[in-house]
Amino acid sequence: MISHLIEATELIARLDDPNCIVIDASWYLPAMQRDSDEEYRRACIPGTARFDLDRWSDHSSPYPHMLPDPEQFADAMRYCGVSDDSAVIVYDGMGIFSAPRLWWMLRSYGHGNVRVLNGGLPAWEREGYVTESGWDRDRGGRFTQRSVNPGYWADAHDVLTAMNGLGSLVIDARSLGRFKGSDPEPRAGLRSGHIPESRNIPYAEVLDAAGKLQPLDVLRARFTAAGVSPNHKLIASCGSGVSACILALALHQLQFDSVAVYDASWSEWGGDATFPIARFSQS
Structure with a gap:
């Protein structure tokens, strides 16, 4: 594996x-x-x-x-x-x-x-391993410029498609309070709530107390309980595209093949009144 x-x-x-x-x-x-x-x-x-x-x-x-x-x-x-x-x-x-x-x-x-x-x-x-003082400098790698793989990246259009239930599912890494809309968003000007039909798996729930990813059986049980299937085309979302990547990492560790990240996440969705939102319930 x-x-x-x-x-x-x-x-x-x-x-x-x-x-x-x-x-x-x-x-x-x-x-x-x-x-x-x-x-x-x-x-x-x-x-x-x-x-x-x-x-x-x-x-x-x-x-x-x-x-x-x-x-x-x-x-x-x-x-x-x-x-x-x-x-x-x-x-x-x-x-x-x-x-x-x-x-x-x-x-x-x-x-x-x-x-x-x-x-x-x-x-x-x-583990007791040695550390040193960091020195931020240009290290001169030879990395070839490439186009982005569309399978890893999602935008609002992809999320709107996922809402229609066409084999896609959005999973939200924010806290339950933010997902339900009972807690305010930390960024000013954003509505509270969640993308309709999305599922909530707070990123902290896929980590253990030491900040490591949970064992595979624990991860599998958590995603299954939220109705997440390997057959879904998944889109991970969060507040601004950072903690969504934790869910993406966990899903790839479980060998899920189709996982994208909604890059703008709630920073876009919560600030655009033309996008629908839901509150107070987990689908």
């Missing part, structure tokens, strides 16, 4: 491999009050490159951290030292939070040789 994860005990044996490129993809919500750049400078896995999600996003879009165009993404990967034959390992400082976003971006642009460090930097440190 193909795994999209790597354990710290496996990664330690690969650090001397020049073809193995490790990237710190940490990014935090403002409410977390953490500085990802400062944390990288203070402690990272030896030899780690730094990927700044805010820097390497589509700044022409009104929505946050949208997928950059092929040229910008190729530049970002070259900056991080990634070449076409690189085995890429991505991690973050939460355990599993923002790293799946870069995992998804790489796969969207045709680089399938990428895995997420299960448990992130905390798991590495719990």
Whole structure:
């Protein structure tokens, strides 16, 4: 079975491999009050490159951290030292939070040789492995610019199609309160509620207390309970396209073949009054 994860005990044996490129993809919500750049400078896995999600996003879009165009993404990967034959390992400082976003971006642009460090930097440190001060610099990779794979990316049109029940299903990674519409959205100007006919699986429910992805049997049971089937064409959504990638990672770990991420997510849907919303119930 193909795994999209790597354990710290496996990664330690690969650090001397020049073809193995490790990237710190940490990014935090403002409410977390953490500085990802400062944390990288203070402690990272030896030899780690730094990927700044805010820097390497589509700044022409009104929505946050949208997928950059092929040229910008190729530049970002070259900056991080990634070449076409690189085995890429991505991690973050939460355990599993923002790293799946870069995992998804790489796969969207045709680089399938990428895995997420299960448990992130905390798991590495719990093993007692050494860290070093990070040095953010251009590492001169040779990454070929490619077009995005449409099977990994979804827009509002795809979501509207999914609402019609044509073999598609939207799964929402936000908290239950935000999904039900009982809790306000953290971004100003957005309506509360959820996409009609979508299912709610808060991203925290696919992680364990240590910030690792839950075992496969636990993941399978959770998605099955929500009515999610391998036969569905799935679209993962969230607030702004970050935690949706955690659900996408979990589903790919379960060998689900058809999983896209609604890139703009609730930042678009919740702010556009022409899109329908539902409240107070789980379909």
